[in-house]
Amino acid sequence: MPHGMDTIERGAIKANMGGLRRINVRTFSKLLLLVAVMFGFGYAMVPFYRAFCDLVGINQLGDRTTEIAARNSQIDESRTITVEFDANAQGPLRFKPAKSSLTVHPGQMATIEYEVANQQPHEVRAQAIPSYAPAQAASYFKKIECFCFTQQTLKAGEAKEFPVVFVVDTKLPKDVNTITLSYTFFDLGKNDANQRADATVDAQSGKLSAGATGGGKGSNG
CATH class of the missing domain: 2.60.370.10 (Ctag/Cox11)
Incomplete structure (x- = not known):
């Protein structure tokens, strides 16, 4: 019986590993397809961008050639x-x-x-x-x-x-x-x-103004 159980367990492990391999292959294939689609989309956007620039008369920045x-x-x-x-x-x-x-x-x-x-x-x-x-x-x-x-x-x-x-x-x-x-x-x-400098000056001015106002109220009280 133990020998039979070992055989069953090894068979189950092999089956699981085979299933994982198939899943990994499918996942990898999908990722490759996604990369190819993204690359193709990015490449296809270039002529659209140039056509839009030509249409509206906007400079295509970076054209140093x-x-x-x-x-x-x-x-x-x-x-x-x-x-x-x-x-x-x-x-x-x-x-x-x-x-x-x-x-x-x-x-x-x-x-x-x-x-x-x-x-x-x-x-x-x-x-x-x-x-x-x-x-x-x-x-x-x-x-x-x-x-x-x-x-x-x-x-x-x-x-x-x-x-x-x-x-x-x-x-x-x-x-x-x-x-x-x-x-x-x-x-x-x-x-x-x-x-940042202006923000610091504004913040300090606000604190000074608030302090002066608070001091005035205290003296009046």
């Missing part, structure tokens, strides 16, 4: 393109282009300076977002250097000049002769250090 293309492009001297520059600022920032327009040939590298000044009594962070008119020009306006690639920090009362180095693609449709590049500078608020 244009420098190589600009170096290798041929200048089309048979065409001239007028590039107009516009600037808008959210909050008390003074923001404007150094020139209102430039005339360039497709394939020709050009530079425009933008001037921004922080008119607030504290340091701020700001982000510039470009847009284009006509919207289709966004795909042919290649920025090589731009302050819009990253957030900018401006000290209290500080003024800066930012260059934008660009080239208009030679494949720009023939019916487009004027491109308007417009930047909106968004004030993202104070830096964390400034916010």
Whole structure:
């Protein structure tokens, strides 16, 4: 009997292990499928994002590959393109282009300076977002250097000049002769250090005010 019981127990253990293996294989297969689906979804989102940016004329941030293309492009001297520059600022920032327009040939590298000044009594962070008119020009306006690639920090009362180095693609449709590049500078608020400092000052002011009020009541009583 003991020998028979051992055989039964070993058989049960093997059966359980076999069942666990099958469960593990199914679980692993499902995880692999999930990873593949997530990867495919993320990959598929890229063209949707680019299509949306092209539709609304929003810059596709982080596109730094244009420098190589600009170096290798041929200048089309048979065409001239007028590039107009516009600037808008959210909050008390003074923001404007150094020139209102430039005339360039497709394939020709050009530079425009933008001037921004922080008119607030504290340091701020700001982000510039470009847009284009006509919207289709966004795909042919290649920025090589731009302050819009990253957030900018401006000290209290500080003024800066930012260059934008660009080239208009030679494949720009023939019916487009004027491109308007417009930047909106968004004030993202104070830096964390400034916010903490202001919060500390406010808290201390509140305590002093409360103490003064309490002292006044005590003296009146």
